[in-house]
Amino acid sequence: MGKLDGKVAVIIGGTSGMALETAKLFVEEGAYVFVTGRRQEKLDAAVAEIGHNVTGVQGDLAKMADLDRLFETVRDEKGHIDVLFVSAGSGHLGQFVHNVTEQVFHDTFVTNVKNVLFAVQKALPLFRDGGSIILNSSIAHRKALPGIGVYSASKAAVRSFARTWAMELKDRKIRVNAISPGPIDTPHTADAPQEWKDGMIAAVPMGRFGEPREIATAALFLASSDSSYITGADLCVDGGLTQV
Structure with missing residues (x-):
């Protein structure tokens, strides 16, 4: 018996990396999953990889x-x-206070803050009481990391949403939590400068990047009854980077 038997899950951005691994694990654990993506070809490939109990929505x-x-x-x-x-x-890397552009600020906050807010808002009428909302934040909101201040601020907003919405939705027993990944081996980080990668590995006590599956298992924990007494939390999955 799976931890999500009979559950319906929606995964925003489920065509690669952490979200795709989460979709696959949720299906393995008995859920029916809806995944989204902007590009139809990537969405089709993700749906094929997940295999069954999945609908892709471009x-x-x-x-x-x-x-x-x-x-x-x-x-x-x-x-x-x-x-x-x-x-x-x-x-975006390399966006310091003296050179950050209005376009980078706008694009980052639309993707990381506005889209999160309205995805949750529009999902709520369909939510069954007692459900689980999981927001993907980042350990960047906990660390002073030069060159990604706009990204860090946007992820601080996501973490704040988890706190506030946990209170706003408590009467419906809908739990809201954030996951804050550390450096994870995804297509996004694959293109980062090697100097940055080396620096991150050196800073992580476990001495490596995380794997997308390690975020997926954290999401499964927060989605399932295993975390029934957890809401408003920020679960850092970062190899100890922000903890020691």
């Missing part, structure tokens, strides 16, 4: 009409949501 989640279409699809196919994992995000 769309740009910065567009309210695309968000509406996502949740209309969920409503028409399954009628409700038990778990929402909002994982889509973006960031």
Whole structure:
């Protein structure tokens, strides 16, 4: 018997990396999963990799009409949501206070803050009481990391949302938690400068990057009844980077 048997989960940004691994694990544990992606070819590949009990919904989640279409699809196919994992995000290295551009600021806060807010807002009418909302933040909001201040600030907003929404949704017994990954081996970090990678590995007590599956197992914990007495929390999955 799986930890998510009979549950319906929506994973925002589920075509690669941490979100794709989470979608695969949720299905392994008995859930039916809806995943999103902007590019149809990547979405099709992700759906094929997940294999079964999955629906892919293409769309740009910065567009309210695309968000509406996502949740209309969920409503028409399954009628409700038990778990929402909002994982889509973006960031830029080398954006210091003296050279950060308005476009980088705008794009980062739209993707990492606005899209999170409205994804949760539009999902709520379909949520069954007692469900779980998981927001993908970052350990960047806990550390002073030069050159990614805008990204760090956006992820601090996500962590703040988890606190506030845990209180706002407590009467419905909907738990809201954040995951803050440390450096994880994903397509996004694969293209980062080697100097940055080496520096991060040196700073992590466990001496390595995390694997996407290690974020997926944390998301499974927060999605399942294993975490039934946890809400408003920020779970750092970072090899000890922010803990020692």
